[in-house]
Amino acid sequence: MANLIFENPDDISRSTSDSPTMHYTVKIKSFSLLAKNSMERYETGEFESGGYNWKLVIYPSGNKDKNVTEHISLYLAIEAADLRPPGWEVHAIFRFFLHDQIRDNYLTIEDTQKEERRFRGIKLEWGYDKVIPLKTFKDARNGYLVDDTCVFGAEVFVSKQRSMDKGECLELIKESITNKFVFRIENYSKLTTDFYDSNSFNVGIYKWKIWLGPNGEGIGLGNYNSLHLALANKSSLSAGTKIFAEFTMRILDQVNGRHPSAKHNFSRWFSASSYMHGWDRFISIGSSNLTNMGLLVKDTFVVEAEVTILAVVNTTSSPSLELVSSTSCCYSV
Incomplete structure (x- = not known):
């Protein structure tokens, strides 16, 4: 040797x-x-x-x-x-x-x-x-x-074998996912309910809705329209899931096509427990004001939401520790 x-x-x-x-x-x-x-x-x-x-x-x-x-x-x-x-x-x-x-x-x-x-x-x-x-x-x-x-x-x-009792994975979206949706509210002057919600629309795999409060809420109650973006499928989210979204909401100028006076931006985390974000005081409630700005035409109010998903967090939960007794086995090739 x-x-x-x-x-x-x-x-x-x-x-x-x-x-x-x-x-x-x-x-x-x-x-x-x-x-x-x-x-x-x-x-x-x-x-x-x-x-x-x-x-x-x-x-x-x-x-x-x-x-x-x-x-x-x-x-x-x-x-x-x-x-x-x-x-x-x-x-x-x-x-x-x-x-x-x-x-x-x-x-x-x-x-x-x-x-x-x-x-x-x-x-x-x-x-x-x-x-x-x-x-x-x-x-x-x-x-x-x-x-x-x-x-x-x-x-x-x-x-x-084991897993952490709880953890999370933050995924930043390289190519952000964006979608727009238009919500038309007719007979605006006859609205009596506190809130009206749009049909759901998709951004990625998540469903969203626009919420309109024609009489406002909170600090805007009685004087302003309130507008919010809400997760429509919050009940289907797993515990700990959060979506970070940037969103813009506009009341469309139906006469001149200019919207800057009725446009607001927000970036917020959405989850099952915090599923709606927006503005209690979006714009003054007066019909004459809305009509003069071209925002109310033939008693119709048009809201546009543009939503971009920037990040998603998912959590995991599993048993923390399991001892294993080894077994002997033999393979050959």
């Missing part, structure tokens, strides 16, 4: 084992062709351990993204689809193996402190950038590469 030469970072421990328990092995024939065929990264098939699906990720000439050369890089990856709901994470301890085909034992590679690794949405892979130098690996006297064939293995123990 040749002298084994390793770089030994503080976090890697290497030892020899005669018959370790392995949950998965991968046998690679014609190993040298990986590099010749520009296969810089190889992912194995999936295998199950602790109720989750895993795979090995092998860089036969080193992980170039980590500036590694002249070494084999080896990682354990969890199937991303298993990390549901958002925020879920799996804690696991794992070991890698490399078969010495001459002495029929195994080089064992593991964390020095045998610490758990957290697999989650932002960190799906854990492993080692420099598992073994290629010079040591390719030296036939060491038994790791014999007749251009090698065998890697892995053992995975899931210790626990």
Whole structure:
């Protein structure tokens, strides 16, 4: 056996084992062709351990993204689809193996402190950038590469799985979603109800309505028209969902086509508990005033809303901790 030469970072421990328990092995024939065929990264098939699906990720000439050369890089990856709901994470301890085909034992590679690794949405892979130098690996006297064939293995123990009790995801909309809607109110002078609402209209996946108070409300009661924008499907929102919207409301000048005197802008967060925003005092209530401004024609009042969704927040809630007893299973390819 040749002298084994390793770089030994503080976090890697290497030892020899005669018959370790392995949950998965991968046998690679014609190993040298990986590099010749520009296969810089190889992912194995999936295998199950602790109720989750895993795979090995092998860089036969080193992980170039980590500036590694002249070494084999080896990682354990969890199937991303298993990390549901958002925020879920799996804690696991794992070991890698490399078969010495001459002495029929195994080089064992593991964390020095045998610490758990957290697999989650932002960190799906854990492993080692420099598992073994290629010079040591390719030296036939060491038994790791014999007749251009090698065998890697892995053992995975899931210790626990958990999710944050509560969290949220803020999504800023790169290409903002905008829509306009026109609400026509006829027989304005005969309106008697405190509030009138428009048909619903869509902006993105959310439904909205315009609310008109012909006699005002709050500080505008009796002297002003009040106008508000409201979520029409607030009952369908999940708990914690919030929509940040910028909106402009106008009473249209039906004579001259100019609207600046009856236009207001707002930016607000909308949610199931805060589903309506706007103005108690939008414009003076007097019919003569509205008529002179071209806003009331043939006793018809026209309101336009322009709504732009800029951001959405969704929250997640799930059990905080579940301990898992590991099960042994073995796969081979």
